[in-house]
Amino acid sequence: MERLKIAIQKKGRLSEDSLQLIKDCGVHFNSSSRVLRAESSNFPIEFLFLRDDDIPSYVYDGVADIGIVGRNEHDEQNFPLDIVRDLGFAKCRLSIAVPNEFEYDSVKSLEGKRIATSYPTILGAYLKENGVSSRVYEISGSVEITPSVGVSDAICDLVSTGATLASNGLKEVDAFYTSTAVMIAHPNLPAAKKEILERLLMRMDAVRKAMDYKYIMFNLPKKHLSEVAGIIHGMKSPTVTPLVDDQWVSVQTVVLEDLFWDVLEKLKALGAQGILVTAIEKMAD
Ligand code: ATP
Numbered sequence: 001m002e003r004l005k006i007a008i009q010k011k012g013r014l015s016e017d018s019l020q021l022i023k024d025c026g027v028h029f030n031s032s033s034r035v036l037r038a039e040s041s042n043f044p045i046e047f048l049f050l051r052d053d054d055i056p057s058y059v060y061d062g063v064a065d066i067g068i069v070g071r072n073e074h075d076e077q078n079f080p081l082d083i084v085r086d087l088g089f090a091k092c093r094l095s096i097a098v099p100n101e102f103e104y105d106s107v108k109s110l111e112g113k114r115i116a117t118s119y120p121t122i123l124g125a126y127l128k129e130n131g132v133s134s135r136v137y138e139i140s141g142s143v144e145i146t147p148s149v150g151v152s153d154a155i156c157d158l159v160s161t162g163a164t165l166a167s168n169g170l171k172e173v174d175a176f177y178t179s180t181a182v183m184i185a186h187p188n189l190p191a192a193k194k195e196i197l198e199r200l201l202m203r204m205d206a207v208r209k210a211m212d213y214k215y216i217m218f219n220l221p222k223k224h225l226s227e228v229a230g231i232i233h234g235m236k237s238p239t240v241t242p243l244v245d246d247q248w249v250s251v252q253t254v255v256l257e258d259l260f261w262d263v264l265e266k267l268k269a270l271g272a273q274g275i276l277v278t279a280i281e282k283m284a285d
Pocket residue numbers: 009010011012013014050051052053069070071072073090091092158159160161179180181
């Protein structure tokens with residue numbers, strides 16, 4: 001049987017959310033940390049567990065068909081691969097940071113300076129875009145210690161909270177690039193694999209869409225029904241059921257999680273009662 005080979009980070013910041021997303025798609029597999037390969041028992045997919053740095057080249061070489069990596073890793077390695085989905089998790093930024101005493105006005109302050117980074121391609125493009133020439137040193141890890149040991153004047157590194165920078169006497173001065181996990185794919189997958197990918201993506205979309213919404217039910221004085229549509233912006237018009245008391249109706253609909261509290265307040269102001277809210281497991285059009 002033809003299987004789609006997916007490369008996932010073996011251990012690190014991307015692993016857990018990547019595996020969870022696939023599990024939520026109803027794809028069963030053994031993810032014990034010792035195995036490097038696994039096959040799903042109920043979906044035509046095979047997993048390769050790798051270091052994240054290796055994922056873009058493995059997909060490019062066809063060792064894997066698709067993979068999940070940080071957008072930063074994809075952009076840095078710059079292989080001609082397709083980004084088929086932005087998955088939203090593993091959010092971080094690539095920032096310029098300098099020692100606290102460095103007087104930094106703008107990216108121009110980096111002219112002629114030594115900058116240590118693990119992302120010379122992305123940084124180089126940013127400097128070039130701004131007409132700044134600096135000396136960029138590629139370092140594979142512990143970039144944040146380089147200013148204090150005199151190897152660099154500034155660094156460019158991934159940041160999620162900034163705590164590591166602060167503990168090394170650095171300040172973040174320019175967050176110029178943001179990254180989230182993306183699904184990458186070889187641009188010329190054979191038709192049979194493309195079909196499996198489409199099936200997987202359809203499931204992922206349903207899972208991810210459901211996370212963005214809540215399902216709500218409430219009772220409402222019938223006379224306010226026309227105002228509800230403007231508040232909830234539901235997918236389609238809400239489902240309305242009559243109640244024994246003919247002055248009241250029961251309303252069911254989905255609401256974007258981001259708008260939820262706002263919607264709740266407005267519904268209460270209209271006299272809605274018995275408001276029930278539940279998570280949605282999967283959602284497809
Ligand atoms: P590997 O052993 O697989 O090479 P790694 O140490 O290179 O692992 P991680 O630290 O697990 O990689 O980070 C993987 C990805 O997670 C990064 O490329 C980035 O996209 C994302 N990420 C999210 N937050 C952060 C952060 N604070 N620091 C670094 N990466 C982060």
